[in-house]
Amino acid sequence: MERRPRRRLLLHGLVGLALLLADLPALASSLAAWRITRQGALELRTSPNVSLQAFFEAGTRLRGPRVWVDLPGAPSRTRSIRGSGDVREVRIGRPTPDTTRLVLEFRPGTELNPADLRLVGTAADRWRMDLRGLSRPVLLGLGEGDIEGSATVAYSPPAPFPTSGAPLSADGLPVVPRDRFKVVIDPGHGGPDPGAVGIGGLRETDVVLDVSLQVARLLQARGVQVVMTRTSEVDVDLPPRVALANRVGADVFVSVHANALSMARPDVNGIETFYFSSSSSRRLAGSLQGQMLAVSPGSPDRGVKAGRFFVIRRTVMPSALVEMGFVTGGLDSPRLANPAHRRRLALALAAGVLQYLGGR
Structure with a gap:
């Protein structure tokens, strides 16, 4: 059944929901660039066709909520970036030898509804999550790398496509001129x-x-x-x-x-x-x-x-x-x-x- 246009990757509790495409070898981080816009959106540019996992953790009275995204490949260095507005800090970590983790930690009292946090792939190398509920805007300049980069719109998987079971034979199917359609x-x-x-x-x-x-x-x-x-x-x-x-x-x-x-x-x-x-x-x-x-x-x-x-x-x-x-x-x-x-x-x-x- 078709759906209406919408953004998707719900984040609930500590359960991560994977966005899966063909995995790349974990030789270097697949995170090419990131930024948090003044309008309150997390934008990512990654290597084309990689796997992402996104997570949400609710805050406490003394600690704000957190959102993090795991990507394949290790970062060149771990680091912390001072935030602004409702974003207290952004951290780039390495939870495993072949994983990059981008963590957004929000200030105590920030109200985020996990049902509103939807990470969507807008292209094979682009991702966006609207951080609805932020009351204090993020200042310009919170991010790293060239987020624009070279956009990839089309998904171009290698041939043959992976599929389960033995390959089917095209014998008996109608014949059309090759390389025309x-x-x-x-x-x-x-x-x-x-x-x-x-x-x-x-x-x-x-x-x-x-x-x-x-x-x-x-x-x-x-x-x-x-x-x-x-x-x-x-x-x-x-x-x-x-x-x-x-x-x-x-x-x-x-x-x-x-x-x-x-x-x-x-x-x-x-x-x-x-x-x-x-x-x-x-x-x-x-x-x-x-x-x-x-x-x-x-x-x-x-x-x-x-x-x-x-x-x-x-x-x-x-x-x-x-x-x-x-x-x-x-x-x-x-x-x-x-x-x-x-x-x-x-x-x-x-x-x-x-x-x-x-x-x-």
């Missing part, structure tokens, strides 16, 4: 946003990422250039997903999701695909829908429908959003939890994309 695959949700959670704790993010990674490999095997909005459990807001697709000049955009209803309604199952308005998007959606139904016997056909989801409404190329079944459905959920069925869905989606490209 570019496709963006958008696995919905991710990181601390699991999407829908269904029977047996089945999470939408796990299903759609597994399928999407396999679709990417299949399309690559047919000579299609593939760009993914995420390649692991990282949360990417909706506008950057759209910006990525529009920026790289994709021929096709496919957002991959799984549906949900109430856990009390396991009788509701089925596959549906959405498009926004254009006839080309309608044809793309129809191709994807037909292929998914072919590998899901008995699953109801909920149809090809016009929808106003952000990612298909704002992309400029033919776009579709697929719902591969209900994680709350008595029929669909066991299938979506089955790696063999997810492989069949990956083949179906790859076939649907190739069928559309071949008919252009």
Whole structure:
């Protein structure tokens, strides 16, 4: 299920929620620059595609709350930086030999609601957290390094994409001219946003990422250039997903999701695909829908429908959003939890994309 544009990485208590992309070797700190803006936002620039963990600890009567972020790679030196406003101190530490820790310690009495602290990846090397609740603004100049740097907007994972199980074969899939087409695959949700959670704790993010990674490999095997909005459990807001697709000049955009209803309604199952308005998007959606139904016997056909989801409404190329079944459905959920069925869905989606490209 798609979500509205929002910022994500909730920090609760001492529990860290990881934003995962491909890990870099821990040879040097992946923290390139940081700053706290006058408006009260923490901004980070890191090495592209790294893992982050963020934490929150409530304050006491004598000590203010703390927020810290752990990154791979050791810092060149540990240090403390005097803060300003409600920020008492910023520390760069090394809790383990291969970890950098950026700690923001706030003054006693500072009120921070952990539910409002959301760290979001705005690009493969950029992160932002709004520190809502600060009453005294931070002075200019609190930070280190060049925060602007060279921005990385597109996520460009190495080929082949990692995926579980043995690689699928593209034999039998439609053939298109090699190196002519570019496709963006958008696995919905991710990181601390699991999407829908269904029977047996089945999470939408796990299903759609597994399928999407396999679709990417299949399309690559047919000579299609593939760009993914995420390649692991990282949360990417909706506008950057759209910006990525529009920026790289994709021929096709496919957002991959799984549906949900109430856990009390396991009788509701089925596959549906959405498009926004254009006839080309309608044809793309129809191709994807037909292929998914072919590998899901008995699953109801909920149809090809016009929808106003952000990612298909704002992309400029033919776009579709697929719902591969209900994680709350008595029929669909066991299938979506089955790696063999997810492989069949990956083949179906790859076939649907190739069928559309071949008919252009």
